[in-house]
Amino acid sequence: MNTTDLAGNPLSHADDAALAHYARALRQFHCYCGDPVATTDAATAIQPDFVMGHVLHAWLHLLGTEPDGVAVARADAAKAAACAPNRREQAHLDAIAHFAGGRWEAAGRVLEDLTIEWPRDVLALQAGHLIDFYRGDARMLRDRIARALPAWDASMPGYHALLGMHAFGCEETGDYRRAEAQGQRALELEPADSWAHHAVAHVLEMEGRTSDGIAWMRGRQPHWAEDNFFAVHNWWHLALFHLDRDEIDEALALFDGPIHGPRSVLMLDLVDASALLCRLQFAGIDVAARWASVAECWRTSARPGLYSFNDLHAMMAWLGAGQDAHAGDWMAAQRKLDPAQVGDHAAIGAAVGEPLLRAFADLAAGRFDAAIETLRSVRPIALRFGGSNAQRDLIDLALIEAALRGGRAALARALINERLARKPDSAINRRLVARLPR
Numbered sequence: 001m002n003t004t005d006l007a008g009n010p011l012s013h014a015d016d017a018a019l020a021h022y023a024r025a026l027r028q029f030h031c032y033c034g035d036p037v038a039t040t041d042a043a044t045a046i047q048p049d050f051v052m053g054h055v056l057h058a059w060l061h062l063l064g065t066e067p068d069g070v071a072v073a074r075a076d077a078a079k080a081a082a083c084a085p086n087r088r089e090q091a092h093l094d095a096i097a098h099f100a101g102g103r104w105e106a107a108g109r110v111l112e113d114l115t116i117e118w119p120r121d122v123l124a125l126q127a128g129h130l131i132d133f134y135r136g137d138a139r140m141l142r143d144r145i146a147r148a149l150p151a152w153d154a155s156m157p158g159y160h161a162l163l164g165m166h167a168f169g170c171e172e173t174g175d176y177r178r179a180e181a182q183g184q185r186a187l188e189l190e191p192a193d194s195w196a197h198h199a200v201a202h203v204l205e206m207e208g209r210t211s212d213g214i215a216w217m218r219g220r221q222p223h224w225a226e227d228n229f230f231a232v233h234n235w236w237h238l239a240l241f242h243l244d245r246d247e248i249d250e251a252l253a254l255f256d257g258p259i260h261g262p263r264s265v266l267m268l269d270l271v272d273a274s275a276l277l278c279r280l281q282f283a284g285i286d287v288a289a290r291w292a293s294v295a296e297c298w299r300t301s302a303r304p305g306l307y308s309f310n311d312l313h314a315m316m317a318w319l320g321a322g323q324d325a326h327a328g329d330w331m332a333a334q335r336k337l338d339p340a341q342v343g344d345h346a347a348i349g350a351a352v353g354e355p356l357l358r359a360f361a362d363l364a365a366g367r368f369d370a371a372i373e374t375l376r377s378v379r380p381i382a383l384r385f386g387g388s389n390a391q392r393d394l395i396d397l398a399l400i401e402a403a404l405r406g407g408r409a410a411l412a413r414a415l416i417n418e419r420l421a422r423k424p425d426s427a428i429n430r431r432l433v434a435r436l437p438r
Helices: 016-031 036-046 051-062 071-080 085-102 104-117 123-132 138-151 159-172 176-189 194-206 210-219 231-244 248-261 267-282 286-300 309-322 326-335 345-365 368-385 389-405 409-422 426-434
Strands: none
Touching: 016 051, 016 123, 016 159, 016 194, 036 051, 036 071, 036 085, 036 176, 051 071, 051 085, 051 267, 071 085, 085 104, 085 123, 085 194, 123 138, 123 159, 138 159, 138 231, 138 409, 159 176, 159 194, 159 345, 159 368, 176 194, 194 389, 210 231, 231 248, 231 267, 231 426, 248 267, 248 309, 267 286, 309 326, 309 345, 309 368, 326 345, 345 368, 368 389, 389 409, 409 426
16 A cells, blocks of 8 residues: 655555556646546545545536535545545545635635645645635735745656646736746646646737737647647637737637537636627627527526626626526525525625626616726726636726726726737727727
């Protein structure tokens, strides 16, 4: 029996075969490729008392923010708890219990303490990194990984994943040169690391380097687009580059093809479908016929109150499809949530989530002044409901849309000037300028 994993972290027990499957599943999780759930199942089938196998299985079901994942993760945690976990493994189980109960901040803190003591626990680092992302905690997105990096070197399995995560944290805190360098280094070590690839894509997006962005995505497409469950998000990044060049047909083709063509009902994929259509709509493109299928997919999967970021993107689809009654029901369901059941999301929903739902509904209904006032109030704290800087840009675009349509030309001009300062060559920004009164 093994007493440590490949990075030297203590294990309660694992035999060679189970540990080999576990290492393969970790690599799949780092790269978002293959089927890490099935690989983890193989590990626990060989050794039912393999605690970290059950732990990884739980995190894989929780971190996708799928409504049905919570029950699976709780069952996994119960199996692991019955197998005499050691102290490190128990910390994972404590974090899983917090996350499953909606206490995402507490889960992140438990994982923070875990990796202070065991900085080579790459699963704890990756789970914590994703929690930081979902919570919009840009500093921890960077610094959780920065703390652990000195304990690693390029000879260790999974080192590329740390570099890729650090790259994304640096990007979200505005350190674009460091982010690009770390992402490139990660990909030299592991070309299939789609999170590192996506971190560099974010840099190129934030800097408005659209030609570089398209070349980056297309040149590395075999590494991120095939057998990869993060592919839709990377296709979304490619669509944004085309959209920023006013290449509308290309963006629509990507929506109709890899982004929404398969009609995925996974939360992460539906967020990208809604986000792209909403941007196209704000750019003046008629996408009314495309909203219906996105709305139907959301109706299949969405549950209110689990994650405000997802909730807003579901609301966009129902409003875009003209399903005002369902949008109203969605808002009413948010107000009826039991805080004891949704944990942190009650406060986040009250401060950010519900006001954004209301603002988008007001915008769709032509109540422009109401939408403007709410969006201006929420915009400074919107990072609390998660996502990236690029994803939250929709809030700024919604505010500009409300100002333009509501006759608030001076406000619209000021907001567009903000965008021009960041991206003077953006075709989307030029479209906004053209809508200003002369």
